[in-house]
Amino acid sequence: MKPITIQEALRWASSFLAERELEQPVADWLIRHYLQVNRTELLMRLQDPFEDQYFTQLKIDLERYASGVPVQHIIGYEEFFGRRFQVSEHVLIPRPETEELVVAVLDLKKQFFENEQVQLVDVGAGSGAISVTLALEDPSLHVQAIDISENALTVARGNAQSLHAKVSFLQGDLLEPLLAAKTKMDIVVSNPPYIPLSDAESLAIHVREHEPHLALFGGEDGLDLYRRFMSELPLCINEKGIVAFEVGVGQAEVVREMLAAIFPLAETEVKHDINGKERMVFAYGDMRVEK
Structure with missing residues (x-):
């Protein structure tokens, strides 16, 4: 089976969040975290395959977020003044x-x-x-x-x-x-x-x-x-x-x-x-x- 693209994963995640009236950027944050890329790099890679392991993790993490866990606790950090602070x-x-x-x-x-x-x-x-x-x-x-x-x-x-x-x-x-x-x-x-x-x-x-x-x-x-x-x-x-x-x-x-x-x-x-x-x-x- 052909793997989905990063763009398709983002679209799926955005729909998941929209249905639950949750913040849309969370999908972007999680996928950038898995791939360790910034937003510009992510946009350049939208047609690349999104590995199954990442898609599985995305589903798990979105369920955790939907249950109330802050996305910063899921990825372990927040950006402040252009620096990454562990939380x-x-x-x-x-x-x-x-x-x-x-x-x-x-x-x-x-x-x-x-x-x-x-x-x-x-x-x-x-x-x-x-x-x-x-x-x-x-x-x-x-x-x-x-x-x-x-x-x-x-x-x-x-x-x-x-x-x-x-x-x-x-x-x-x-x-x-x-x-x-x-x-x-x-x-x-x-x-x-x-x-x-x-x-x-x-x-x-x-x-x-x-x-x-x-x-x-x-x-x-x-x-x-x-x-x-x-x-x-x-x-x-x-x-x-x-x-x-x-x-x-x-x-x-x-x-x-x-x-x-x-x-x-x-x-x-x-x-x-x-x-x-x-x-x-x-x-x-x-x-x-x-x-």
Whole structure:
């Protein structure tokens, strides 16, 4: 029997996904993963035979995806800032919006610190997407990353090693490792858990049942971690510094007001992501706590 072509396999997979109202690009991601090709190479090979072993695996993986397993867990990685980060059920899958947080931090660092050696901490390291990317994009940054989960830190350390990034990892709850060491930072960046517990049932099954709740939920209103940050930040940041948060939809102004209350001399700002949503909050400049 003549093997099907890559194009025919893609068409079959797309129909499978369309019937179940699932994301169409998953078919493309899986087949590119099997063949280890980029999208351009895949398009050039559409008429090539698609081996039976791959077609069998495609059917298995699509059933897993349809049952709720994220495609990133099936293939084992996600792309972030043009790099491949390994992921597992122990870490949040990096989102494209978080790339915008990284860009904003790099821009603010240049504005306030130019070519100085800068101490930066990423709180809630997860896969290491933020800390590893910042360390690779700006070698003048001395990057530390904290996570409460040792399993998450294992994933993050593996990503730092495979991508040749110099990052120091610490296990602990929020800024506690810095408080214990009486260490201060120039930049604190975090994408903490911010989903309200009341939103749990409305989340997609891929998120709700396969990503770590520790990295998703921030209490009843989603703001618990930000409140805790406000008590710890003044003890951990230098007089000239930057605080950068990713926040959930509808939380930006509340978090900005929290930062403005703690750091009355600092500039505070809300930035929109590429979709026009208020997803980033910053405080920068004079981080002294009293006028």
